[in-house]
Amino acid sequence: MSHVRYSRRMAVDRDQVLRSAAALLTRKSTATMDEVAKAAGISRATLHRQFAGRDALVRALEALCIAECEAALAAARPDEGPATDAVRRLVAHIEPNAPLIAFLYTENQLFEGEEQNEGWARIDERVAALFTRGQAGGEFRIDLTPAWLTEALYGLLASAAWAVAEGRVAPKDFTHMIVELLLGGVLRQDDPAPRKES
Amino acid sequence: MSHVRYSRRMAVDRDQVLRSAAALLTRKSTATMDEVAKAAGISRATLHRQFAGRDALVRALEALCIAECEAALAAARPDEGPATDAVRRLVAHIEPNAPLIAFLYTENQLFEGEEQNEGWARIDERVAALFTRGQAGGEFRIDLTPAWLTEALYGLLASAAWAVAEGRVAPKDFTHMIVELLLGGVLRQDDPAPRKES
DNA sequence: CGCACATGAGACATTGATGTCTCATGCAAG
DNA sequence: CTTGCATGAGACATCAATGTCTCATGTGCG
Structure with missing residues (x-):
């Protein structure tokens, strides 16, 4: 081919x-x-x-991952329809790259001072924009910053990928687990009166 | 002293x-x-x-972290009161150890095949038991497994610790960010559609 | 066929961290 | 004071991974 x-x-x-x-x-x-x-x-x-070396290899993997994530982002059409659905689409499209994201996520800790690929910043920006849109549209709560939500999404992706690799959770539940936890949280929404603010 | x-x-x-x-x-x-x-x-x-070596040092740090996490777990009294509040207490008490947890979390990936400290299993068990209790009591939704929730909690702790270290989120929001996202998720619960009567 | 060139195999030097060792020092107890 | 002992400093060997190099090989292409 x-x-x-x-x-x-x-x-x-x-x-x-x-x-x-x-x-x-x-x-x-x-x-x-x-x-x-x-x-x-x-x-x-x-x-x-x-x-040229291990470093270059990791950088290349990073570039590959960034490219695929941007493709997933594009395929998820984060600007269309309800932000909730966009998040679902995004996670679903990114799922195949989760293991690689998890690898690079931990690998980045080691790079210490070195500047990180600006591609991540672009992706962060677009993901954060999705959360911002959801907040602006009244779908999402506003007491959690888009930056944190973005960060948390990465963390959940990595955790899930790791948990699947370890056999602690079933691969088929991957998207569901992440999306449902991220969107709805642990609490049951119907029965008890949900309260917030303090 | x-x-x-x-x-x-x-x-x-x-x-x-x-x-x-x-x-x-x-x-x-x-x-x-x-x-x-x-x-x-x-x-x-x-x-x-x-x-004896770097390995022994990391193991000692692991033991320290486990001990502190168990202390935090005990201090949070996970078996008392609403599971929701117990989760809040747990995160609040574990917060100081989050950076160390994040370090060990990534470090464990490197250990590859080696058996991991059974202390984690004990902690996992108790944390999972808290989620199970919340589900049994009708507070938590039941479509997310306790194992995944436990895993996700670690992931969020690590993500938050990392985000704070990087200066992307404010340290003071630490507990709030994690707890609110874990419990309530991103969606607004009051205004929009989901039928709930308050 | 014969050439060009990418590859595989492996030797080699280098580097960085680790683990081990010795020895001088300083300090507290007897 | 003298002794015992933990420490600091550093030399040293080791080890693993890396990066560089050479050379033989095989194969596609002219």
């Missing part, structure tokens, strides 16, 4: 390597370049020719 | 070392033994005499 030729011969399918690296690293975040290479079915030398 | 003597002389205050190690590692999770030692104001040799 893909006919990528760089000069004359087909080089290693870079995208394929990235995919398998993602699959491995989401399971074993400390995998060495050697293991990544083996998992991709190539030699360490070739892996190193494609990605 | 503390007069701990191990043999004849005061050895380094082990607990003090642990605290400063926690403070450092929650900020820079990749800090070396050297940095940890410096942060604690002792030499690497002494640090190494107290904790």
